[in-house]
Amino acid sequence: MSGALLDIRGLTMSFGGLVAVDGLDLTVGNGEIVGLIGPNGAGKTTVFNCVSRFYEPDRGTIRFKDRDITGARSHEIIRFGIARTFQNVELCRSMTTLENLLLGQHVVMRGGVIRDGLRLRGAGADEARATARADEMIELLGLTDHRDRVVSALPFRLQKLVELGRALVSKPALLLLDEPTAGADPRESQVLADLIRRMRDRFDLSVLVVEHDMSFVMGLCDRLYVLDFGRRIAAGTPAQIRSDPVVIEAYLGEPEREVADA
Amino acid sequence: MEVRWLRTRGQAVAPYGLALAAVLVIPPLLVIIPGVAPGYVLYLISLALIYAIVAVGLGILVGYTGQISLGHAGFFAIGAYASALLTLRMGLPFVVALLVAGALSAAVGFLLGLPALRLSGPYLAVATLGFGLAIPQLVVWQGSWTGGSSGLHSLPLASLPLGVSTIVLRTDQDFYYLAAAVLIALTIFARNLVARHTGRAFVAIRDSEIAARAMGVDLVRYKTTAFALSALYAGIAGVLYAHLLHGISPEDFTVLLSVDFLTMIVLGGLGSVGGALSGAMLLTFLQNALTRLPIVHDFKNLYIVVLGAILILTIAFLPHGLAGVVRSVRLRSAARVRQGASPVDQIVELGEGSSAR
Numbered sequence: 001m002s003g004a005l006l007d008i009r010g011l012t013m014s015f016g017g018l019v020a021v022d023g024l025d026l027t028v029g030n031g032e033i034v035g036l037i038g039p040n041g042a043g044k045t046t047v048f049n050c051v052s053r054f055y056e057p058d059r060g061t062i063r064f065k066d067r068d069i070t071g072a073r074s075h076e077i078i079r080f081g082i083a084r085t086f087q088n089v090e091l092c093r094s095m096t097t098l099e100n101l102l103l104g105q106h107v108v109m110r111g112g113v114i115r116d117g118l119r120l121r122g123a124g125a126d127e128a129r130a131t132a133r134a135d136e137m138i139e140l141l142g143l144t145d146h147r148d149r150v151v152s153a154l155p156f157r158l159q160k161l162v163e164l165g166r167a168l169v170s171k172p173a174l175l176l177l178d179e180p181t182a183g184a185d186p187r188e189s190q191v192l193a194d195l196i197r198r199m200r201d202r203f204d205l206s207v208l209v210v211e212h213d214m215s216f217v218m219g220l221c222d223r224l225y226v227l228d229f230g231r232r233i234a235a236g237t238p239a240q241i242r243s244d245p246v247v248i249e250a251y252l253g254e255p256e257r258e259v260a261d262a
Numbered sequence: 263m264e265v266r267w268l269r270t271r272g273q274a275v276a277p278y279g280l281a282l283a284a285v286l287v288i289p290p291l292l293v294i295i296p297g298v299a300p301g302y303v304l305y306l307i308s309l310a311l312i313y314a315i316v317a318v319g320l321g322i323l324v325g326y327t328g329q330i331s332l333g334h335a336g337f338f339a340i341g342a343y344a345s346a347l348l349t350l351r352m353g354l355p356f357v358v359a360l361l362v363a364g365a366l367s368a369a370v371g372f373l374l375g376l377p378a379l380r381l382s383g384p385y386l387a388v389a390t391l392g393f394g395l396a397i398p399q400l401v402v403w404q405g406s407w408t409g410g411s412s413g414l415h416s417l418p419l420a421s422l423p424l425g426v427s428t429i430v431l432r433t434d435q436d437f438y439y440l441a442a443a444v445l446i447a448l449t450i451f452a453r454n455l456v457a458r459h460t461g462r463a464f465v466a467i468r469d470s471e472i473a474a475r476a477m478g479v480d481l482v483r484y485k486t487t488a489f490a491l492s493a494l495y496a497g498i499a500g501v502l503y504a505h506l507l508h509g510i511s512p513e514d515f516t517v518l519l520s521v522d523f524l525t526m527i528v529l530g531g532l533g534s535v536g537g538a539l540s541g542a543m544l545l546t547f548l549q550n551a552l553t554r555l556p557i558v559h560d561f562k563n564l565y566i567v568v569l570g571a572i573l574i575l576t577i578a579f580l581p582h583g584l585a586g587v588v589r590s591v592r593l594r595s596a597a598r599v600r601q602g603a604s605p606v607d608q609i610v611e612l613g614e615g616s617s618a619r
Binding site: 052054074075076077078079083084086090091092093094095099102103104106107109110111112113116117118119123126127166170 | 451452454455458459460461462463465466468469470472473474475476477478479480481487491533
């Protein structure tokens with residue numbers, strides 16, 4: 001799959017003696033929603049941290065839009081078109097919802113110390129445009145009532161939404177979602193899956209999602225990768241994964257209950 | 263929507279109008295008040311304005327970007343010595359010295375920001391403390407051209423170019439207007455900056471470096487920028503200080519002064535430009551008042567004790583400083599107006615603890 005948007009080859013990352021990700025191959029095509037699943041400690045978040053350049057992988061290459069980004073720096077990634085969320089939410093706590101969504105547009109704005117400090121021509125218009133974009137996203141996500149609230153005062157579920165919005169306003173081509181359903185009940189998870197699909201269609205996105213919630217990924221994703229102890233043990237459509245004996249054996253455990261549920 | 267726009271505009275402009283009015287009213291007022299020496303009081307106010315410039319700049323670094331500095335007296339000294347040497351030894355005009363000294367201080371700030379990238383919290387405090395300690399020592403060591411521990415004296419009067427001629431600032435009142443103008447200009451600059459793209463990047467670094475990086479904020483660029491900016495402010499203030507006193511010596515730039523600067527912004531409220539201003543004013547006048555107390559004759563360092571007490575009490579009881587007090591008073595009056603919503607809603611809505619604006 002050379003035409004893939006994201007193309008990970010032979011990714012290996014270890015901490016001390018522990019191999020967290022072991023020779024992983026993974027691709028995400030244009031417009032695809034791809035799930036990365038596996039038990040706790042399988043190395044899913046480590047993959048995210050390698051792609052967003054917070055971690056330095058031992059081996060392997062990461063290509064995005066046919067460009068090698070393995071050597072890029074973490075703050076450059078969003079400029080290339082990859083935005084991410086975090087498992088435990090990394091918002092700017094003292095900022096409001098709006099301000100967080102303005103920060104999300106950091107790389108699409110011009111900025112500059114002199115330009116901002118002297119209110120030079122265009123700086124105000126730049127801010128106004130960014131605010132309009134943020135407001136549009138706030139409305140889309142149903143956060144209008146929380147626009148001017150400090151995010152640390154919002155419930156966790158809403159903080160996850162603000163973080164999703166902050167990633168989306170940067171106009172990414174690829175969205176990395178780390179456990180988007182954390183803190184959500186089954187009904188809210190369903191709403192979230194619909195929202196992610198709508199966002200994919202509306203903004204021309206591809207999505208790579210790390211999740212625990214099996215029924216959520218089975219319903220949402222076009223393709224799945226299953227990790228166990230850092231190794232890819234299966235890949236395929238949700239239907240294929242569901243009936244894969246290796247997956248059932250190694251990960252899903254009791255097939256009668258969990259897989260039937262999904 | 264229209265009304266809301268007017269109100270926000272009004273809030274943004276009103277403080278500057280008030281400040282300008284106060285600056286213009288103070289000198290004539292001092293003349294009619296019996297029992298005060300207008301010249302001395304204006305000198306004191308000028309000193310407070312100069313310290314306020316440092317505090318506003320330090321606020322960008324500590325309050326907004328979340329990087330501590332215990333060495334800003336060092337930048338203050340660099341500005342003061344650079345302008346003293348440029349005007350005294352090289353005969354350069356005051357304005358040129360002001361710009362060169364400010365730029366030099368900013369450049370040193372940028373350089374100090376580089377090691378600071380790898381340090382945080384107490385380690386950064388110690389590193390900047392070392393810088394603040396070293397500068398006066400270097401001045402003494404290079405005594406042949408810095409005047410050593412006796413300092414530099416008889417600095418030329420400050421002057422401003424006006425077309426082809428120059429205005430010489432002869433009186434305390436002239437200098438007072440200069441200090442006020444510089445402070446107002448630099449305050450407006452700081453307030454514009456923190457409310458926009460650059461300021462959001464600063465606050466993002468303070469709140470979460472991980473989030474900042476993921477959103478594309480280049481930590482190297484913005485941390486060094488914050489250091490350079492705050493050093494620029496301190497350097498410019500140092501220039502004004504040297505020319506207000508017409509002379510300087512290494513004793514003027516001890517670590518105690520760095521602690522003074524930090525106390526000003528903590529007392530005023532971190533992450534608030536207005537807080538930095540009020541903290542600087544209060545401490546300057548307090549220090550002066552304390553030296554006039556009768557008991558001080560045999561307790562010269564009473565101010566240091568009081569300073570420590572203020573720092574401890576502020577952190578313990580007013581974690582958001584004076585700016586936080588003003589915010590909660592506004593909150594209460596707003597709560598009285600809108601009795602419909604629950605108090606918790608209003609606290610959240612008014613952004614308690616928010617300093618990104």
